[in-house]
Amino acid sequence: MNERRSALKLIAAAAGASALPGLARAQGGAPLKVGFVYVSPIGDAGWTFQHELGRREIVKAFGPKIETRFVESVPEGADAERVIREMAQSGHGLVFATSFGYMNYVERVARAFPKTAFLHATGYKTGKNMGVYNARFYEGRYLNGVIAGYMTKSNVLGYVGAFPIPEVLQGINAFARGARSVNPNAEVRVIWVNSWYDPGKEREAANTLLAQNADIVTHHTDSTAVVQAAEERGKWAFGYHSDMSKYGPKAHLTATTHHWGNFYHQTVEQVLAGNWQPPRLWGGMKDGMVKLAPLGPAVPPEVRAKIEKLEADMVAGALHAFAGPVVDQDGKTRHANGPMSDDALGKMDYFVQGVASRLPKR
Known part of the structure; x- marks a missing residue:
């Protein structure tokens, strides 16, 4: 089909x-x-x-x-x-x-x-x-996280977020779960910019995360500022929405594209x-609505092979980014077994284990 x-x-x-x-x-x-x-x-x-x-x-x-x-x-x-x-x-x-x-x-x-x-x-x-x-943005985010978990040296991963709504939280949590699946020491730090598109704030947030020892950054915002900040500081980044490699030829590892x-x-x-x-x-991926951009030259061959296998499993339905147990950052089990339902995903209002930052108080 x-x-x-x-x-x-x-x-x-x-x-x-x-x-x-x-x-x-x-x-x-x-x-x-x-x-x-x-x-x-x-x-x-x-x-x-x-x-x-x-x-x-x-x-x-x-x-x-x-x-x-x-x-x-x-x-x-x-x-x-x-x-x-x-x-x-x-x-x-x-x-x-x-x-x-x-x-x-x-x-x-x-x-x-x-x-x-x-x-x-x-x-x-x-x-x-x-x-x-x-x-299903979170599908690509999980695979990005796996790459990050393999490649980080500092074990600190930075994430620039727009707003703390379910679709953004799904991406952050999937990224953390992907990273933790291969590197249990990896942690994700999040800075919110409260805007979908503000290149100045996005760049500032990325630079703050890089100053906090993050050696890989990504974003759920609209501009290319995060990738550009990583390129300028000699770090790695994942683009979002589009292939952003031309804005960070050395930094860009891949992107979740829609x-x-x-x-x-x-x-x-x-x-x-x-x-x-x-x-x-x-x-999602099986429908061609979510894809990974070509992997950058910095991604090692063994990691490429791993991602190809995981991507195939995801398309086939054998891998789900939120297969239980899903445990939040306070140790509470939010989902016990099997893939999390769409209804539960749509109500996500918490960070999972592996995210070091706290959600803003309402």
Whole structure:
């Protein structure tokens, strides 16, 4: 089964058999208007860039059948609702809102425009004309952690985080579990920047972690600043969202990369055909939505072989980043046996053993 068919299978399973009646779509040969709302600048690497690559794929695939529009650097607040609402008002039959903090605004606008299809990335709220989609970022993070566990000399690994929400905690915890699976002395230190995209804060956080003896750093933020900081200081780094090797030719070990094009393609096909239903999609490595960038030259051959085997096991379902026991940093067992359920993953609000930092108090 190729990646496109695999993604389609997931969407169909989540959507159900019947189409959404009255959904807005192209009529009389007019193109379907498709909108994208981006939280950060497009640039040439990072979260928004990967979504933009998906948009470009559907432009190429559908040609005059669709007309796309994007708005970049939209904050997660009233501006987001304004942009999403304006897209619906201007006849966009399909709107992709690509950041977690857009969720409540998408939900509000979706209720007001029941004939428009809305898709929200990384959230959990759905509606009659609002679906959600996400990638299992934690799968790549676990494999990054294994590499880090093998290669660290100081046993201190640095992680720059955006916000302490489940999707970010999953990544941090998977990274720690991967590292600890091969190096029980490894520890992960986390600094929060409270922003998805702030290169200045990201760089400052990375430099602080490097000053605390971290010899490998990574990030759940949108810019390339962490990789660049590692390159400048002669340390190693993992990119995120995109292959960031050109920003750190010596530092870049690999990256967890995310791929949205197949999902966007299938969604447009369904809306054009009039059989779209709001999905609840969470795709991973086996679906082609999460991949590792090429391993950098610093990664030893034996580690490459190990990662190839683990990646194959993950794709086959034989390896899960959160197979029990999952124990938090206070020694409490959070999950005893077998793979952790998606529901439990979606509620993750703790650090696992191996993370030295503490979560901010609410």
